[in-house]
Amino acid sequence: MSAAPLPDGCGAPAGGVSVSAATGTQAVVEGRVTREGVPVGTGYARLLGTGDEFVAEVPLGDDGGFRFFAAPGSWTLRVLAPNGLRAERSVQADNGQVTTVEVAL
Amino acid sequence: MSRSDVLVDADWVEARIGDPGVVLVEVDEDTSAYDKGHIPSAIKIDWKKDLQDPVRRDFVDKTGFENLLSERGISNDDTVVLYGGNNNWFAAYAYWYFRLYGHDKVVLLDGGRKKWELDSRELTKDVPERPRTSYTATEQDASLRALRDEVVAAIGKRNLVDVRSPDEFTGRLLAPAHLPQEQAQRPGHIPTARNVPWSKAANEDGTFRSDDELRSLYQDEAALDFGRDTIAYCRIGERSAHTWFVLHELLGLPNVKNYDGSWTEYGSLVGVPIELGEAR
DSSP: OOOOOOOOOSSOOSSSSOSOOOOTTOEEEEEEEEETTEEOOSOEEEEEOGGGOEEEEEEOOTTSEEEEEEOSEEEEEEEEETTTEEEEEEEEEOTTOEEEEEEEO | OOHHHHEEOHHHHHHTTTOTTEEEEEEESSTHHHHHOBSTTOEEEETTTTTBOSSSSSBOOHHHHHHHHHHTTOOTTOEEEEEOSGGGHHHHHHHHHHHHTTOOSEEEETTHHHHHHHTTOOOBOOOOOOOOOOOOOOOOOTTSBOOHHHHHHTTTTSEEEEOSOHHHHHTSOSSOTTSOOOOOSOOSBOTTOEEOOGGGGBOTTSOBOOHHHHHIIIIIISOOOTTSOEEEEOSSSSHHHHHHIIIIIISOOSSEEEESSHHHHHTTOSSOOOBOSSOO
16 A cells, blocks of 8 residues: 655645646636736736735746636736736636636736 | 844845855755756755655654755855745745754845845856765754644644635635645644734735734734744644744744644644634
């Protein structure tokens, strides 16, 4: 019998959307950040709840990608990038669904 | 101890790059971040591979820590500057870990990797070579680390600070929202715990909020009794290391422990009490 693997840490996984999203019943929010059509590979995506309550944050991948496994509901996605660049989008997440958000800075 | 003894800013670090008595260390869960670019002269420590026992769920022992620091070229007299991603979660964890093994000359870079990146400061892929040292650690300082029996005994008696997100605290999620939710622990929180998410202690750029703001957060908003001993926990102990740093190092509370077993242990224990929903 093999031991169950230890759970991964709380920290950010490798950025980007290269990890296969096994959505199942999960509510996935993912997308990509670009500027003038070019992926923004340095920056952060933050998921905020009601009243801008912080929920999670991931570094953007080389392709500008990000992914969250959220609870179903309404969220705010905030993107931070160097030189003070930022953007905000409202997002609806639903169980078993992948909600895709494209952000152009 | 004051804030300036434990926390440095990016200008302080930039001025000391290459200083032989200062060792910059990036600590991440995702070590590919270091490989993509790091602060010049920084070495890396892998939160899992370097700091966790490869077999048991525990830290590397004293000898293991000595071997690690010796191999990385860190000496007992060096000032270690820790920084990392995730708003310094794992850097704070490493800070607590260094203190646990008696290394007092250790500071955190305020804002960590995120602020450094957002400020467009220099990153390099050059990996420095540091000559091997002969590092000597102390035995673990038990006053900084809480184990499970102590946590169960602390219910209703000490401050228990659950620093996870509200959805994890109430039992809606089992892990932070940027991770898959497949782990099979029972959801919820330790009875009598207050939920003060770690993120409330940080600004958007990852820097710590001011001492006055932090004191107000824990004392006024969360009604934490500063006269009581405190145990902080999260899911695996690194977000709670961030809060331990705030309470013990920035605000100077004397008896604060980090429970690194955290919810992945507590939520799997047989027979212990669990609460669901909002704090009572």
